[in-house]
Amino acid sequence: MIRILSSQQIKALDAYTIQHEPIASIDLMERACRAFVNWFTERFDGRNTIAIVCGTGNNGGDGLGIARMLQEWSYSVKVFVIRGSSETEDFKVNLERLRGKVEVVEITSLDETIFSEYDVLIDAIFGSGLTRPPEGLFAQAIHLMNKSVAVRIAVDIPSGLLADKVSKGEIFKADFTVTFQMPKLAFLFPSNHSFTGTWCTVDIGLNKSFIKEQQTSYYYIAAKDIRKILKPRSKFDHKGTYGHALLMAGSYGKMGAALLSGRAVLRAGVGLLTMHVPECGYVILQSSIPEAMASIDEHIHFITAIPELDKYTVVGTGPGLGQDKLTVKAFRKLLEDFRKPVVLDADALNILSDNRELLLLIPAGSILTPHPKEFERLVGKWSDDFERLDKQKSLAKQLKSVVVLKGANTSIASPEGAVYFNSTGNPGMATGGTGDVLTGILTGLLAQGYSSLDTAIAGVYLHGLSGDIAARERSMVSLIASDIIEFLPAAFKKIMHEQKV
Numbered sequence: 001m002i003r004i005l006s007s008q009q010i011k012a013l014d015a016y017t018i019q020h021e022p023i024a025s026i027d028l029m030e031r032a033c034r035a036f037v038n039w040f041t042e043r044f045d046g047r048n049t050i051a052i053v054c055g056t057g058n059n060g061g062d063g064l065g066i067a068r069m070l071q072e073w074s075y076s077v078k079v080f081v082i083r084g085s086s087e088t089e090d091f092k093v094n095l096e097r098l099r100g101k102v103e104v105v106e107i108t109s110l111d112e113t114i115f116s117e118y119d120v121l122i123d124a125i126f127g128s129g130l131t132r133p134p135e136g137l138f139a140q141a142i143h144l145m146n147k148s149v150a151v152r153i154a155v156d157i158p159s160g161l162l163a164d165k166v167s168k169g170e171i172f173k174a175d176f177t178v179t180f181q182m183p184k185l186a187f188l189f190p191s192n193h194s195f196t197g198t199w200c201t202v203d204i205g206l207n208k209s210f211i212k213e214q215q216t217s218y219y220y221i222a223a224k225d226i227r228k229i230l231k232p233r234s235k236f237d238h239k240g241t242y243g244h245a246l247l248m249a250g251s252y253g254k255m256g257a258a259l260l261s262g263r264a265v266l267r268a269g270v271g272l273l274t275m276h277v278p279e280c281g282y283v284i285l286q287s288s289i290p291e292a293m294a295s296i297d298e299h300i301h302f303i304t305a306i307p308e309l310d311k312y313t314v315v316g317t318g319p320g321l322g323q324d325k326l327t328v329k330a331f332r333k334l335l336e337d338f339r340k341p342v343v344l345d346a347d348a349l350n351i352l353s354d355n356r357e358l359l360l361l362i363p364a365g366s367i368l369t370p371h372p373k374e375f376e377r378l379v380g381k382w383s384d385d386f387e388r389l390d391k392q393k394s395l396a397k398q399l400k401s402v403v404v405l406k407g408a409n410t411s412i413a414s415p416e417g418a419v420y421f422n423s424t425g426n427p428g429m430a431t432g433g434t435g436d437v438l439t440g441i442l443t444g445l446l447a448q449g450y451s452s453l454d455t456a457i458a459g460v461y462l463h464g465l466s467g468d469i470a471a472r473e474r475s476m477v478s479l480i481a482s483d484i485i486e487f488l489p490a491a492f493k494k495i496m497h498e499q500k501v
């Protein structure tokens with residue numbers, strides 16, 4: 001897991017690395033500049049004219065170091081400095097090192113056209129030291145940079161964006177953000193995407209053991225975390241080893257959701273799958289998923305009862321379920337009678353929002369997978385993404401369950417208060433049915449004995465990874481939910497290193 005630290009912790013990490021590596025502060029800055037420049041030179045050639053706008057803290061110091069290195073690479077660079085109340089030592093050293101090499105202009109007033117002649121604008125005004133909204137020349141410069149047609153790149157953090165709090169005022173709108181060592185919490189929220197643009201981390205060798213020791217509730221999921229979770233199969237396993245899942249899904253006109261989910265349960269590796277569907281779904285189910293056993297409700301159009309539950313390891317429900325009052329009754333019975341974890345999505349969540357007393361019946365260790373609208377119905381409105389995150393953590397704690405809030409960087413909140421952000425997936429997956437597929441994957445993994453949290457982390461990651469492979473093979477535009485099921489085996493292979501077998 002990549003640990004996401006606060007600005008305070010990053011400051012301490014910086015100081016610890018300087019003291020214990022040991023490395024001089026200016027040399028650490030040099031390393032950060034080099035990492036940025038390596039990223040930059042791989043993407044932009046010498047035909048680009050570059051302006052670097054610097055503050056007078058260490059983010060500005062980075063900007064100056066970057067200017068020197070780019071000049072050494074024969075780029076055409078000009079530096080603008082906006083003076084704050086103080087200068088850091090490393091800013092001063094890098095300013096001195098730049099003397100006679102790159103033109104440095106101190107901004108005392110701003111002309112509308114000041115940044116108009118550049119192909120690339122690099123923002124090094126503020127980084128993790130920002131404490132309040134930018135004002136005066138700072139705000140004006142950010143405003144003008146945002147109006148420019150140049151490619152905009154932020155060093156470490158877009159100026160004006162607070163790493164771990166709600167930001168107000170003018171914020172640099174980067175096309176790319178090259179951030180040092182680890183993502184910042186604010187990068188993972190939908191509302192900040194227009195500021196960070198596409199972001200990436202570059203390693204600047206900050207002390208790894210210090211990072212490990214830091215207290216944090218926030219994590220960014222990496223491929224190796226999933227590799228650790230997934231258990232290899234062994235020779236004498238049989239289908240009983242991998243659980244028997246019951247999926248209660250579908251209604252008249254919405255059998256597609258049930259099928260997508262059911263196929264995904266199977267592709268996630270379950271031992272046995274039974275699907276409880278309304279009578280209208282019988283032929284559809286039997287002819288499209290021969291691997292699933294059918295349990296048929298007595299109602300033609302929707303589910304009104306639950307089957308005998310004893311033999312099931314896990315129950316997944318919600319996709320295409322509808323909200324008829326008889327379905328609500330059956331859902332209530334399920335929650336009353338089944339004391340093992342359940343996976344709840346779609347209409348199961350809508351039923352919970354409309355019948356809040358049912359929340360108390362959810363078995364501990366369950367997994368809820370709302371999209372933002374379903375989440376709002378469950379917890380009410382939020383004023384910003386930090387409040388949304390708090391609500392997600394509270395709900396997980398209250399229900400003693402895992403709450404998966406779907407979207408770009410899907411967040412997974414554990415009952416213990418930790419939040420894991422997903423690193424896979426793409427906008428091509430914003431299409432009908434992908435949520436049903438996730439429900440299936442989670443139901444299939446949970447049935448195999450993974451813990452609820454491991455199930456959610458691995459399931460969400462694999463779902464996104466499969467979507468990424470599908471987007472590569474089929475294009476984001478043409479991606480449909482079935483593709484995610486189709487490429488799930490490739491996603492498992494990629495994680496479990498089975499390609500060469």
Ligand SMILES: NC(=O)C1=CN([C@@H]2O[C@H](COP(=O)(O)OP(=O)(O)OC[C@H]3O[C@@H](n4cnc5c(N)ncnc54)[C@H](OP(=O)(O)O)[C@@H]3O)[C@@H](O)[C@H]2O)[C@H](O)CC1
Pocket residue numbers: 010011013014028029032055056057058059060061062084085086088125126127128129130131132133134135138155156157180206
């Ligand atoms: N993380 C690392 O290990 C490394 C980080 N590097 C770079 O350093 C910056 C952080 O540098 P820092 O000097 O702490 O902070 P900033 O450069 O972001 O700027 C802070 C100065 O600006 C003042 N300030 C803050 N907010 C405002 C505002 N709204 N208006 C005006 N001035 C503001 C603040 O002073 P105050 O006392 O006035 O609050 C600071 O003086 C990090 O982002 C990296 O880019 C290293 O280069 C490598 C190691």
Ligand SMILES: [K+]
Pocket residue numbers: 059123124125126127154155156157158159
């Ligand atoms: K910046």
